[in-house]
Amino acid sequence: GALPAETLTSPRMHEAMALCISCKACKAECPSSVDMAKLKLEFQAHYHARHGVSVRSRFFAQVARLSRLNAGALAPLVNRLSARGPARRILNRVLGLAPQRPLPAFARTPFTAWFSARPAPAPTDKTVVLFNDTFNTYNTPSVAIAATEVLERAGYTVVLPGHGCCGRPALSKGLVDEARAMAQETLSKLAPFAERGISIVGLEPSCILSFDDDYRYLLADDPRVDLVASHAVTFEEFIAGLAERGDLELDFEPAAPRVLLHGHCHQKALVGTRSAHETLQAAGCTVEEVDSGCCGMAGSFGYEAEHYAISMTMAERRLLPAVRNAGSETLIVAAGTSCRHQIADGTGRHALHPAEVLRQRLTDA
Secondary structure: OOOHHHHHHHHHHHHHOOOOOOOOOHHHHHHHHHHHHHHHHHHHHHHHHHHHOOOHHHHHEEEEEEHHOOHHHHHHHHHHHHHHHHHHHHHHHHHOOOOOOOOOOOOOHHHHHHHHHOOOOOOOOEEEEEEEHHHHHHHHHHHHHHHHHHHHHOOEEOOOOOOOOHHHHHHHHOOOHHHHHHHHHHHHHHHHHHHHOOEEEEEEEHHHHHOOOHHHHHHHOOHHHHHOOOOEHHHHHHHHHHHHHOOOOOOEOOOOOOOEEEHHHHHHHHHHOHHHHHHHOOOOEEEEEEOOOOOOOOOOOOHEEHHHHHHHHHHHHHHHHHHHHHOOOEEEEEEHHHHHHHHHHHHHOOOHHHHHHHHEOOOOO
């Protein structure tokens, strides 16, 4: 009550709230369980209602639609234009992007194109849904391809839900109505599989974990939320579950590589990284986890000009030094797309998704 109500949607408050990276660590670590990410979302929604939505926020919120347009045949041209020259300078100016930060490249062959064009494998009596998120579909399809091949080798028929976007990018920018519409569309695609008891496996932690977190307040009265959330797991949780039950029918190479693991913020806050350890260990890896907080990229945060220096400072606290100190034979592993980009930008090392590690470790890899 000490501040006038209008200060809650003031530009000064916006600058302060923008420094919250929505890592959700406070939800798990704060003694009072304060969900700062949710408070930031509520603030953003009120701020937009008063001041309007910036071009940058709309741009990042629609990343799935933009990715579908730019990946594929246009990818080489788009990648070249967005990397340097006048087009990149215009993007930097219009969107307020950090010129030091390379933008994610689009894939010439998106995962969905690869999936539909390949020879269909023989069906099995076990089915799993692969929730192919935007980033591992249009930017790094190698991750989704590796996951598909691992799951199929484990005896599963892999199906794709055919969804658009889970809504997480829009939610991160406070565009609640847009995120809610995307969440409803996603539930409509996933609920029929969950009704049949089929597991829904996700590769990007922030996407798959939103079903059991963000969707509960976005769609509080929708019974499909409980249904889908109860069947949704990360790739690591699914593989670790198979290993724990003795059902992981995979043969791995005998050598035991060393892995330096960085856990995704949402993963650490909501489900922990134990399953990641167990998955990599099941493939014969020796695992060491970096004792780090957020990588600093935090979705779009690290791409924003005014936040670039803070982003890199966060990464330099522990993550990037640990990666630099790791031997060249050590595999750097991170499930989060943002985390892998931050590692590449800060050290030049190529980090792998756990699915890629397992695919490499298979006896015929």
